[in-house]
Amino acid sequence: MTHRIELVVNGRVRAAEVDVRDSLLDLLRDRLGLTGTKRGCDQGECGACTVLLDGGAVNACTVLALEASGRAMLTIEGLAAPELDALQRAFVACGAVQCGFCTPGMILSAKAYLDGLPARGAPPSDAAIRRALSGNLCRCTGYRKIVEAVGRAWGSRRHGEAAGG
Amino acid sequence: MVELRVIGQRLPRPDAVPRVTGEALYTDDLTLPGMLHGAVVHAPHAHARVLGVDLARAAALPGVRAVLTPQNCRLLPVEVLYAGQKVAAVAAVDRHTARQAADLIQVEYEVLPAVFDPLLAMAPDAPEVRPSRLASPPPHLAGCRNICSYQRKERGDAEQALARAAVVVEETYRVGAAHQAYLEPHACVARFDRAGELTLWSSVQGQFNARAALAAALELPVSQVRVVAPEIGGAFGGKTALIMDPLAAELARRTGAPVKIVMTRQEELADSHPGPACVACVRTGAASDGALVAEWAQIVYDTGAAGGAPAGSFDRTRGLYRIPDFRYDIYSVYTHKLVPGAYRAPGALELTFAFEQQMDALARRLGLDPVELRRRNAVDEGDLTVDGKPYPAIGLRQSLRRAGAYAASLPRAAHRGVGVACGKWMNAIGASGVVLLLDEDGTVRVTTGAVDLTGVNTALAMVVAEELGIAPDQVQVRTRGTDAAPYAAISGGSRTTYGMSLAARAAAAQLVAAAVDFAAGVLGRPAAALSFDQGEVRVRDGAAALSLAELGALAIQSPRGPLTATGSASDPAWLADSHIFITQVAEVEVDPETGEIRVLRISSFQDVGRAINPLLVEGQIEGGIVQGMGWGLFEGLVFDRGVVLNDGLLEYRIPTAMDAPQLQPVLIEVPSPAGPYGLKGVGEPSMVATPAALANAIFDATGVRLVATPLAQSGALVR
Numbered sequence: 107m108t109h110r111i112e113l114v115v116n117g118r119v120r121a122a123e124v125d126v127r128d129s130l131l132d133l134l135r136d137r138l139g140l141t142g143t144k145r146g147c148d149q150g151e152c153g154a155c156t157v158l159l160d161g162g163a164v165n166a167c168t169v170l171a172l173e174a175s176g177r178a179m180l181t182i183e184g185l186a187a188p189e190l191d192a193l194q195r196a197f198v199a200c201g202a203v204q205c206g207f208c209t210p211g212m213i214l215s216a217k218a219y220l221d222g223l224p225a226r227g228a229p230p231s232d233a234a235i236r237r238a239l240s241g242n243l244c245r246c247t248g249y250r251k252i253v254e255a256v257g258r259a260w261g262s263r264r265h266g267e268a269a270g271g
Numbered sequence: 272m273v274e275l276r277v278i279g280q281r282l283p284r285p286d287a288v289p290r291v292t293g294e295a296l297y298t299d300d301l302t303l304p305g306m307l308h309g310a311v312v313h314a315p316h317a318h319a320r321v322l323g324v325d326l327a328r329a330a331a332l333p334g335v336r337a338v339l340t341p342q343n344c345r346l347l348p349v350e351v352l353y354a355g356q357k358v359a360a361v362a363a364v365d366r367h368t369a370r371q372a373a374d375l376i377q378v379e380y381e382v383l384p385a386v387f388d389p390l391l392a393m394a395p396d397a398p399e400v401r402p403s404r405l406a407s408p409p410p411h412l413a414g415c416r417n418i419c420s421y422q423r424k425e426r427g428d429a430e431q432a433l434a435r436a437a438v439v440v441e442e443t444y445r446v447g448a449a450h451q452a453y454l455e456p457h458a459c460v461a462r463f464d465r466a467g468e469l470t471l472w473s474s475v476q477g478q479f480n481a482r483a484a485l486a487a488a489l490e491l492p493v494s495q496v497r498v499v500a501p502e503i504g505g506a507f508g509g510k511t512a513l514i515m516d517p518l519a520a521e522l523a524r525r526t527g528a529p530v531k532i533v534m535t536r537q538e539e540l541a542d543s544h545p546g547p548a549c550v551a552c553v554r555t556g557a558a559s560d561g562a563l564v565a566e567w568a569q570i571v572y573d574t575g576a577a578g579g580a581p582a583g584s585f586d587r588t589r590g591l592y593r594i595p596d597f598r599y600d601i602y603s604v605y606t607h608k609l610v611p612g613a614y615r616a617p618g619a620l621e622l623t624f625a626f627e628q629q630m631d632a633l634a635r636r637l638g639l640d641p642v643e644l645r646r647r648n649a650v651d652e653g654d655l656t657v658d659g660k661p662y663p664a665i666g667l668r669q670s671l672r673r674a675g676a677y678a679a680s681l682p683r684a685a686h687r688g689v690g691v692a693c694g695k696w697m698n699a700i701g702a703s704g705v706v707l708l709l710d711e712d713g714t715v716r717v718t719t720g721a722v723d724l725t726g727v728n729t730a731l732a733m734v735v736a737e738e739l740g741i742a743p744d745q746v747q748v749r750t751r752g753t754d755a756a757p758y759a760a761i762s763g764g765s766r767t768t769y770g771m772s773l774a775a776r777a778a779a780a781q782l783v784a785a786a787v788d789f790a791a792g793v794l795g796r797p798a799a800a801l802s803f804d805q806g807e808v809r810v811r812d813g814a815a816a817l818s819l820a821e822l823g824a825l826a827i828q829s830p831r832g833p834l835t836a837t838g839s840a841s842d843p844a845w846l847a848d849s850h851i852f853i854t855q856v857a858e859v860e861v862d863p864e865t866g867e868i869r870v871l872r873i874s875s876f877q878d879v880g881r882a883i884n885p886l887l888v889e890g891q892i893e894g895g896i897v898q899g900m901g902w903g904l905f906e907g908l909v910f911d912r913g914v915v916l917n918d919g920l921l922e923y924r925i926p927t928a929m930d931a932p933q934l935q936p937v938l939i940e941v942p943s944p945a946g947p948y949g950l951k952g953v954g955e956p957s958m959v960a961t962p963a964a965l966a967n968a969i970f971d972a973t974g975v976r977l978v979a980t981p982l983a984q985s986g987a988l989v990r
Contacts, residue, residue, distance in 0.1 A: 127367050136366075141300035142293020144504070146454045147536040151920040154454055182293035194291040198283050201886040204725070204894065206290030207454040207504030213291060236928040243920065245454055245505050248893035249931040 111175035115140070116184025124171040131155045131166035133174065134181060142182040142210050146243070153242035156211035157181050163218035165241075182210035185217070192266065193217055196259040197252070204246035212242045216256045220263060229260055277737040278948050281886040284729045285744070295502045298458035298474045299533050306460070307336055309522050309532035310369035311515065312359035312376050313542060314351040317607040317913030318385035318398065321349050321358060325377040334364035335372045336526045339518060346488060346517050351380070352400060352576035353609050354914040355541035357515075362522040362530050387913050389573040389604035390550065392417040400576055400605035417605040419578045424585055424657055427596030432565030436556030440632045444625035445979040446962070447907035448548040448573065451614050452925045455504020456539050461520040462529035469520055470497045476510045476722055477761030479702075482753045488517035489524070499752035500722045507898070508613030509544055511761050512579075540918040544612025545908060547580040547603075548573040549621035555629040561639050563648045565596040566629075570622065572611075574603040579610040581617030586657040587697045587846065588619035588959065589626065591667060592648035599657075607913050613763065615895060616696050616955035620902060620962060624980065627692035627963035632976065641691050641967065642675035645854075649693075656850075666878025666941035667693065667852035673937060674854035674876040681858065687871075688972025690857045694960030698952025700847040701760030703770030704839040705731065707778045709786070711827050713806075713820030715739065717748040717778075719771065720756030725954050726887040727767045733883055734772045734947065738779035740805035741819065757837070765952025768883060769847065770840050772947035778838025785834045789826055790817050849943045851956045853877040855896070857964035858932075861972045866988030868969060870900060873961065874935035880943040880951030888953050892936040895957030901926045903962025905983045 108123045115138065122137040131148070134140045134157070143166055146154030150168040157166045158180040185191045193213050196202070203209050219238035223230060230238075235256045236249070244252060289295040314321075324340040339360040341347040347358055359376050363369040384398040391397055395414040403418040412418060433439055459473040469491060475481040475498070482498040489496075503510065515532040522530040534543070553568040574580035582603035589599075614620075634644040649671055652664045671693065678689050706718040717731055728748040736743040750756070760766065783803045790808035791798040794815055802809050809816040817825075826834045858871040873896050882888045905924055909916045917923045936957075942949025962980060969988070970976045977985045 125367060132366075135300075139302075140293075141296070144297070144455070145299065145533075146456070147920050149536060149919055149921070152454060152536075182291075186292050190288070190291065197291050198287040201281075201283060201287075201890050203284065203287040203290050204890055205454070205503060205505040206287070206295055207297065209290050210293050236931070239928040241927075243454065243925060243927060245452055245507070245898065245925065246894045247890055248895075248897035248934055249926075249928045250893045250934045251890060253928065 109172060111172065113174050113176060114178040116181060126172065128171035129167050130169040130171050130174045133171040134166060140181050140183055144207055144210060146207065153215060154208055154211045156214045156242060158214055158218055161221070163215050180214070182214060185213065192262045193259040196255040196262065200251045200255040200258060202247060202251040202255040208242060208244040212239060212244065212252060215239055215242050216259070220260055229257065275737060275948070277733045277743060278883050280884065282729065282733065282743060282884055283886065284726055286728060297455055297502045297504055298460060298472050301460050301472055301501065303460065303462060303529040306529040306531055307362040307364060307526060308366045308369045309360055309362045309519055309530050310373035311357050311518065311538070312373050312378065313538065314356045314358045315354060316351060316380055316382050317354045318383040319351045319380040320383060321351065322379040322381055324359060329361060329372040329375040332368060332372050332375065334368040335361060336528070337362045337522050338376070339521060344521060346521060353607055355609055357518065357542065360518040360522060362526050385607040385913055387606050387608060387910060389571050389606055392604050392606050400607055419574045419603040419605050420582050422583065422601045424599040425597065429565045429567040429596045429598040432596035433554055433556040433567060436564045437559040438633065438636050439554055439556040440629055440636060441554040442629065442632065442978055443550065443552040444628065446549045446621040446624050447980050448545045448611060449614065449902040449906045450540055450545040450908060450923060451507040451509035452923065453505030453507060453509060456534040456536060457510065457514050457543065458533040459516045459519050460529055460531045461516065461523040463523050468495050468497060470499065471516055471520065472499050472501055473516055474503050474510055475500055476506045476724060476763050478720055478722060478753050479758055480761055481513060484513050485516055485520060488513070489520050497752055497754045503722060503724060506724055507615045508617060508763055511613060511763060512544055514543060536920060537918045540923055541915040542609055544579060544610055546614030546902070547611035551622065551625035553625050553629050555633055557633055557637065559637065561637055561644050561647045563592050563594045566594050567597065568599045570599065570601045572603040572618065573606055573608065575606055575608040575610040577610045578603065579612050581613055584618035585622065588616065588622055588695050590657040591650060591693050591695050593650055593654055608910060615898065616959045619694065619696060619959045620899060623692065623694050623959050624903070624962045624966065627960060628966050628976065628978065631967040631970065642671060642678060645693055646671055662850060663848065663944050664941055665850050665852060666939050669939050669941060670852050670854040670876040670878055673939065674856050677874055678856045686863055686972055687858065687860045688968040688970065690964045690966065690968025690971055692855055692960040692963035692967055694853045694956060696765065696851045696956040696959060697846050698769050698849050698851065699764035699766035699845050700770045700840060700842045701764065701766045701845065702758050702841045703774040704757030704759060704837065705771065705774045705778050706757055707735065707782050707836045709782065709819060709823040709826065709834040711824040713745060713818060713823050715746045717746060717775065718756055719748060719750050719759065720753065721750065721759035721767055721771055722762040723750055724762040725767060725891055727762065727771050729887065730768045730883045731771055731775050734775045735779050738776060739783065739819070765954045765956070769849070769946055769950060769952050772883065772950065773840035774838040776838065776947055777840065778836045781836035781838060782834060785836055786819070786822050789831060789834060790822060793817065793825060847945060849946055849951045851878055851951045853956050853960055855960045855964040857968040859965065859968040859972055861969060861988060868904065868983050870904070870932040870965065872933040872935060873900065873964065874937065875957055876937045876939055877957060878939045878941050878951065879953050880946050881940050881949035882938050883948065883950060885938060888938060889936045891953050892957040893934045895955070896934055896961055897926050897931050899958035899961025900965065903965050903980050903982055905981045907981045
């Protein structure tokens with residue numbers, strides 16, 4: 107019981123044969139070989155499988171693969187293009203990466219949050235960042251350096267925009 | 272202290288880059304040609320005999336390649352001892368089919384009587400989980416059942432001393448079992464090649480002990496088993512034992528194909544090795560000036576269906592205060608539940624929760640500040656450990672002083688409380704070895720067999736760079752599998768950076784000697800005329816010098832061959848003489864109407880000896896604090912007749928970014944005499960004192976002492 111679907115992943119059109127039981131997470135990891143998106147619980151509770159679907163953050167394990175037909179998504183593999191994105195640089199610099207398993211999902215949730223902020227607003231507060239990331243569990247870091255990294259990325263994205271980006 | 276160039280720098284981990292790009296490979300990211308997927312059937316009963324297994328419907332499913340049952344596989348039990356125990360396993364062409372086939376396997380059980388409470392399990396008429404392991408039980412345990420272990424630590428006469436004490440505080444404390452909840456579920460891929468060598472890729476903390484365990488389970492010689500650990504997504508002590516791996520290997524053997532098994536989150540919470548539950552009844556006595564006179568305790572760990580609870584950690588985690596007379600009886604008792612294991616400083620958090628609330632309660636009774644009471648009794652260099660050995664230079668007083676000053680600086684506010692708790696741990700050393708090779712471009716290649724759990728590879732690059740006077744990015748550290756790397760103990764026990772750095776320092780010294788010796792031949796000078804400094808061999812009168820790159824290239828082409836070195840460190844006693852003290856200060860706010868507890872900030876004053884990389888050390892400490900907060904405040908496995916009820920991450924709630932408080936890690940450095948650069952192990956201690964600090968803070972805010980975890984589920988704070 108497979109169906110052929112087409113979708114846009116990280117800017118490229120991809121085709122895949124999907125089982126009706128496949129989630130978007132199964133599609134990405136098992137059909138398309140994009141293993142950067144992680145499976146932490148398969149129940150939509152940990153956020154490790156967060157991807158951006160038409161710009162919005164979703165837990166890929168809660169989306170049926172067939173639902174993704176014809177849509178566009180961004181996974182962690184699509185972020186460095188080819189240089190590391192501001193969030194990726196900030197996570198590395200701030201020591202916000204330990205085991206790294208939550209990291210792809212955490213970075214994409216943070217990206218969706220920062221992308222949604224007004225261009226000329228005030229820096230996001232500690233509490234606002236924590237709320238935005240509350241769907242992404244991390245067991246290693248205690249979150250302090252992750253929150254710091256998101257704040258730092260906001261700053262360098264702003265600087266990049268101000269510098270004529 | 273010697274001026275260090277690299278040690279002490281806040282260096283970001285080079286291996287963070289592949290993690291932020293998604294390139295880092297974890298075990299479930301691996302796919303091999305022809306690979307099958309395995310799924311496991313778990314028993315629903317806590318104690319039962321397996322009467323029969325009906326495979327007809329499962330075997331008829333297209334794509335099923337092999338099924339293991341107790342009838343055809345010794346790895347599976349005929350008597351189930353805990354709900355969740357594996358009773359059958361199937362390999363199929365994909366994950367969906369494997370799971371479907373597992374669900375179609377019908378197992379017939381004869382349900383047997385079971386016992387779930389360790390205190391009840393000790394009764395002479397309790398259902399027997401396993402025969403008691405005590406060869407000759409002491410009189411007070413005669414007739415008791417299900418006792419896995421018993422230990423008494425004693426000095427003087429605690430009963431007499433308590434009878435004479437001016438003040439005695441007595442309480443019973445209960446800590447529930449908590450899961451490590453690493454984000455990456457256990458995963459393994461097993462493959463037999465045509466020559467009969469078994470390779471296992473697995474999410475494990477120790478490649479070599481996994482190899483030994485797998486070889487024993489499959490009855491293979493160790494030389495025919497290879498273990499390769501890919502990146503690991505968290506462990507915290509929960510990935511030291513094999514879980515699905517022997518079944519995956521057996522399925523691979525029978526099908527002739529590689530087999531992957533990945534645990535579901537439900538399986539993780541019901542059938543792995545969580546931190547154990549513990550009940551501690553403690554009596555602590557003091558003189559009216561606060562000097563401790565005696566302490567007595569009965570401590571019972573619930574060790575589930577097999578020995579696994581870390582009941583032997585008492586002296587590793589206590590011994591913070593001078594107590595002339597004491598008696599501690601420590602038991603671990605079998606019950607029909609899953610087998611616990613290590614969770615970051617195994618056994619320590621449970622004890623600290625009890626003993627550090629005792630100190631707080633004593634202080635209140637005596638009208639003393641809780642920090643002052645601890646200060647009056649704190650051990651220092653020369654005082655005795657629980658086991659009667661003298662302490663070397665230690666950091667308890669410094670940590671108490673800094674924590675006390677901070678706590679005293681906090682403004683008081685209604686419904687807010689401040690709590691203090693101290694903790695102690697000792698790091699292990701374990702077998703540690705590295706191999707260095709100087710490459711033709713001057714790169715120093717470091718081969719290690721230790722799983723990089725906590726950033727050890729970054730630390731090794733820094734140590735080698737420091738010793739050779741080069742930049743860290745001129746050092747490349749690679750973790751290789753058991754067939755290619757020197758033996759290493761498990762990564763854990765706060766030993767990895769400690770032990771591996773000792774090995775790396777020794778190897779670097781050997782490489783320097785080899786470089787000088789080789790250069791002597793090249794330059795035509797005696798070795799005594801040469802010196803090594805900043806990555807170069809120099810002639811002492813300044814005439815000539817050879818860089819590591821030049822030496823590397825020359826050596827590789829020479830009859831002597833490439834410059835290599837080895838270094839190792841170990842101690843048969845496992846534990847290093849390295850005592851880590853920590854004082855934590857928790858600030859909470861308690862809603863007077865609802866009893867809801869908000870944790871505002873947790874500050875941790877930890878003696879790290881010497882921080883090789885403060886950025887990484889802070890990260891370890893911050894993570895440990897939040898794990899300790901989770902265990903103390905709202906985590907705990909909930910059982911109904913031995914069945915785990917909260918087997919998902921919604922029901923087994925771990926701290927989110929919103930739950931985590933402000934964190935203030937303060938690194939205190941009292942150098943360890945034996946540790947590399949004075950370093951002490953860091954990874955574990957930071958979670959040990961957190962639940963006690965929180966409970967003490969809640970008391971400070973409300974006047975209510977909560978003696979059981981999870982603290983947030985006590986009804987005692989609701990008006």
